[in-house]
Structure formats: C-alpha cells, structure tokens
Amino acid sequence: xxxxxxxxxxxxxxxxxxxxxxxxxxxxxxxxxxxxxxxxxxxxxxxxxxxxxxxxxxxxxxxxxxxxxxxxxxxxxxxxxxxxxxxxxxxxxxxxxxxxxxxxxxxxxxxxxxxxxxxxxxxxxxxxxxxxxxxxxxxxxxxxxxxxxxxxxxxxxxxxxxxxxxxxxxxxxxxxxxxxxxxxxx
Amino acid sequence: xxxxxxxxxxxxxxxxxxxxxxxxxxxxxxxxxxxxxxxxxxxxxxxxxxxxxxxxxxxxxxxxxxxxxxxxxxxxxxxxxxxxxxxxxxxxxxxxxxxxxxxxxxxxxxxxxxxxxxxxxxxxxxxxxxxxxxxxxxxxxxxxxxxxxxxxxxxxxxxxxxxxxxxxxxxxxxxxxxxxxxxxxxxxxxxxxxxxxxxxxxxxxxxxx
Numbered sequence: 001x002x003x004x005x006x007x008x009x010x011x012x013x014x015x016x017x018x019x020x021x022x023x024x025x026x027x028x029x030x031x032x033x034x035x036x037x038x039x040x041x042x043x044x045x046x047x048x049x050x051x052x053x054x055x056x057x058x059x060x061x062x063x064x065x066x067x068x069x070x071x072x073x074x075x076x077x078x079x080x081x082x083x084x085x086x087x088x089x090x091x092x093x094x095x096x097x098x099x100x101x102x103x104x105x106x107x108x109x110x111x112x113x114x115x116x117x118x119x120x121x122x123x124x125x126x127x128x129x130x131x132x133x134x135x136x137x138x139x140x141x142x143x144x145x146x147x148x149x150x151x152x153x154x155x156x157x158x159x160x161x162x163x164x165x166x167x168x169x170x171x172x173x174x175x176x177x178x179x180x181x182x183x184x185x186x
Numbered sequence: 187x188x189x190x191x192x193x194x195x196x197x198x199x200x201x202x203x204x205x206x207x208x209x210x211x212x213x214x215x216x217x218x219x220x221x222x223x224x225x226x227x228x229x230x231x232x233x234x235x236x237x238x239x240x241x242x243x244x245x246x247x248x249x250x251x252x253x254x255x256x257x258x259x260x261x262x263x264x265x266x267x268x269x270x271x272x273x274x275x276x277x278x279x280x281x282x283x284x285x286x287x288x289x290x291x292x293x294x295x296x297x298x299x300x301x302x303x304x305x306x307x308x309x310x311x312x313x314x315x316x317x318x319x320x321x322x323x324x325x326x327x328x329x330x331x332x333x334x335x336x337x338x339x340x341x342x343x344x345x346x347x348x349x350x351x352x353x354x355x356x357x358x359x360x361x362x363x364x365x366x367x368x369x370x371x372x373x374x375x376x377x378x379x380x381x382x383x384x385x386x387x388x389x390x391x392x393x394x395x
Contacts, residue, residue, distance in 0.1 A: 014383065015319035052345045059347040066337070066344035070356055073343060078361045081368065082340045085333065114220045118205050125371065128333055134286070135337030141283055142275075143342065146259075146352060178206040182219050 019175075026172045027104055027180070033168035034097040040161035041094055045087075047153040050136070054147035063087070063154060066132075085128040090165065093127055096120035097168060104180055113181050121174055129162050191387035196226045196380075204228065228378035232306055238373035239302050245366050246295065252359035255339050259352035267359055268292065268335055291335045291363070294328055298370050301325045305377055312385030322379045329374060332367045336360055 009021040048060040061069075064087060071079035096116050103110050136155070143149050190196040201212035201224040208219045212226055228234075253265035266274065268291045275284035301321050308318040339360045346354045 015316055015379070017319065017323060050341070050345050054351050057351070059345060061341070061345040066340040069344035069347070070340055073356055075356050075361055078336070078340075078356065078364055081364055082336065086337075114206075118220060118222070121205065125330070125375075128330055128337075131331055131333050132337045132341075134290075134331075135334045136341055138283055138287065138334065139338045139341040139345075141280060142338070143345070145278075147346075149345070175207050178208065178219060 021173050022176065026176060027101060030097065030168050030172040031101040031105060033164050033171065034094055034101060037094045037161055037164040037168055038098060040157050040164060041090060043157040044154045044161050047157070049152050049154040049158065050140075051150045051152055052143065052147050053150075060152070063158070084126060086132050089123045089127040090129055090161075092123040093120055093165065093169070096123070100177065100181065101172075109181060117177060117181060124169060127165070129158070129165070133158065133162060190226075190384055194383075194387070196384075201226050227380055227384075228376060231376055231378040231381060232309060234376035235302060235306055235373050238369050238376060239299060239306075242295075242299060242366050242369035242373065245362050245369065246299070249359055249363035249366050250292075252362060253357035254335065254359035254363065255342060256355045256357055257352060258355070265357065268363060271335070271338075287335065290331050294332045295366055295370065298325055298329045298332075298374075302370065302373050302377065305379070305382070309377075309381035309385055312382055312387070312389045315382045315386040318382050319379050322374070322377065326374045329367065329370050332370075333364065336364045336367070 010019040011017070012019050045063050047062070049063050049066075051058065051060045064083065067079045067083040067087070069079075070076075070082060097120060099110060100113055100117055100120065103113075140149055140151075195202065195209055199211050199213065200209045202209050203217040203220060203222055203224060205222050206217060206220040208217055210217060210224060212224050214224060216223055250268055253267055254271070256263060256265045269288075272284050272288040272291065275281075275287060302325065305318060305322055305325075308314065339356050342354045343356055346352065
C-alpha cells in the first residue's frame with residue numbers, strides 16, 4: 001500500500017473500490033466532530049422529539065420512547081432492534097471514537113483500544129439514525145391528518161447529530177485509525 | 187477453492203485481516219494487530235449467504251401479508267400492511283411519500299435478495315466480475331433503508347400514547363419485516379466478493395473487466 005499525501009485516495013485497480021483515503025487533519029477533525037456528536041446525542045435524548053395534540057390530550061415523545069412503546073405493546077425484540085439502531089449503535093460509535101481518538105491526539109492509547117475499535121467499526125452499519133429521520137418525516141405527514149404534531153428541540157439536534165457523526169466517520173479511514181492505534185508514538 | 191489469481195495476495199499466502207485490513211501471512215493464524223483469526227476468504231461465505239437469504243425469502247411473505255400497524259379510533263379498527271401503507275399515501279395524493287415507501291419497503295428488499303442470489307451465482311462463474319463487485323457495494327449500502335417502515339411504526343406507537351382519541355398498535359408484520367431487513371444485511375455481510383474474482387481467475391478465458 002503506497003503512502004498517501006493528505007487529500008489523496010487509493011483505488012483498487014481490479015474492482016475500482018476505494019481502498020484508502022487520507023483526509024486533511026483527520027485526527028483533529030474526527031475528534032472534534034465526535035465531541036460535537038456526543039453533545040448533540042445528549043441533547044437529542046433529553047428533549048422531546050415530537051409532541052402530539054388531539055382534543056385535550058397532549059403527549060410528548062422522547063427518542064427512546066419510540067423503542068419502549070413497542071416493548072409496552074408486546075414487541076420486546078422489535079423494541080430491542082430499534083434501540084440498537086438509534087441508541088446503542090450511535091452511542092457506541094460516539095463513545096468509542098472519543099475513547100480512541102482523544103488519547104491519540106497525545107499519541108497515547110488506552111487499554112482495550114483494539115477490541116473497542118473492532119466494535120466501533122462494526123457499529124457503523126447498524127447505526128440507522130438517518131433512516132429513522134426519514135421515518136420521522138413520513139410519520140409526520142401521516143399523523144398530521146389525525147392530530148396536531150409539533151417538532152421538539154430533539155428533532156433539530158438529531159438532524160445536526162446525523163450530520164456531525166457522518167462527517168466524523170468520513171474524515172478518518174478505518175485503515176488510518178488502525179495504523180495510528182498500532183504506532184502510538186508518531 | 188485453491189485457485190487464486192496468480193498476482194493476488196492470496197496466491198502468495200497473504201491474508202487480509204477482515205477487521206483491520208492488515209496483510210499478514212495466513213500461517214500466522216491470528217492478526218498481530220487486532221487479534222482476529224486470519225482467513226484467506228470469509229469462512230463458509232456462500233453457505234452462510236444462502237442460509238440468510240433463504241430465511242429472508244421465507245419471512246418476506248408474512249412480512250408483506252401480515253399487518254404492520256393497527257389504528258383504533260371512533261371510526262373502528264383499520265389494519266395496514268406494508269404495501270397498503272404505500273397505496274394509502276398514493277390515494278391521498280402524496281405521490282413522493284408513496285414512492286419513497288414503495289421503493290424502500292417493496293422494491294429494495296426484492297432487488298436486494300435478487301442481487302445476492304446473482305452474486306452467489308457469479309461467484310461460481312466469475313462472469314462480469316467488476317459489475318458484480320459494484321452491485322455488491324450498492325446492495326450493501328441500500329439495504330438498510332428498508333428499515334424506514336419499521337421506524338414509522340415505532341414513532342407512531344411512541345408518540346400516540348394510550349388515552350388519546352385514537353390508539354396505535356404494532357402488528358406482526360413489523361417484526362417479520364425488520365427480520366427480513368436484518369437477515370439480508372447479514373447475508374450481504376457474509377458474502378465475500380473476492381470469490382467472484384477467484385472464479386474469474388479460474389475460468390479459462392481472462393476476466394472481463
């Protein structure tokens with residue numbers, strides 16, 4: 001594998017898949033975006049996501065209630081799957097990135113880094129926040145005909161969270177992450 | 187299985203770690219960087235892919251026939267299936283939403299299952315290897331979007347709590363549909379696209395790029 005200068009990208013000559021890219025300031029940028037994601041994740045989970053009003057009744061939904069509602073209605077496995085996709089996988093991604101990247105800024109490596117890195121990379125495909133957002137927009141259109149729906153603070157921070165976390169993951173390549181974890185004293 | 191392209195790393199006994207991408211002689215047993223077991227190709231890739239795909243095909247029928255959601259209101263109960271939801275949006279004139287739901291819930295799962303079957307077959311013949319690899323990458327990327335309908339149900343159930351003038355209950359279609367999406371994701375994960383290139387190298391004529 002050739003050494004890449006910043007901003008360069010390597011492509012497989014046989015199947016033309018991207019192999020490796022070397023975005024600028026990858027470490028600092030990813031750490032900053034992961035930190036922003038962590039704050040947004042807390043905000044998204046503390047404030048109501050949507051509020052529904054019909055007649056005199058008013059109900060607020062916090063993000064995790066979209067999972068717990070399913071469990072209350074007798075679908076615990078579906079509730080588990082939904083909470084993995086929108087809570088557990090994002091939390092693992094954000095927490096894991098911070099645990100790996102912040103020490104790397106000082107060329108350090110905390111115990112269990114290799115094990116955690118494996119889980120962080122696996123969590124990427126199970127993080128489905130952007131799909132959940134599309135689902136939220138669809139249900140908004142649907143329920144709007146039955147009752148009055150208003151979007152809460154969490155909805156907007158959730159959008160920002162998706163942007164930050166996607167950017168964080170795009171600004172470091174897994175191969176670079178592994179290479180840096182292997183050689184902490186660079 | 188032992189025929190690798192002569193210029194490939196596998197032909198030289200080098201295995202790429204499935205997790206951390208370090209190339210190491212396969213005789214080392216475990217990856218020196220992350221500790222994972224080394225294999226030249228994903229283990230029992232085709233068997234696993236076929237098994238997950240078959241399970242997804244079987245569950246695809248209840249996922250589409252059983253209702254995903256039941257709405258109870260003054261007007262009575264209405265149950266909706268996945269396709270029924272898309273048709274309802276279409277009838278109300280929300281064409282873009284109807285198309286998104288139809289695309290994500292009906293087209294993508296079917297296309298994904300067909301694509302995985304085509305990939306499994308291509309890993310025997312090695313024909314059109316580059317196109318097939320591209321199909322693999324697209325398949326892996328789009329499959330997750332089918333989950334949108336499950337999230338719609340989750341949000342409805344979460345936001346409409348008991349005591350409202352109407353109530354919403356999830357149906358068995360929702361969990362079987364989620365299972366179909368998860369199974370096709372596992373099927374795509376267990377498929378090793380390098381098998382197509384191995385077959386292409388094994389075929390007598392040179393691979394078509």
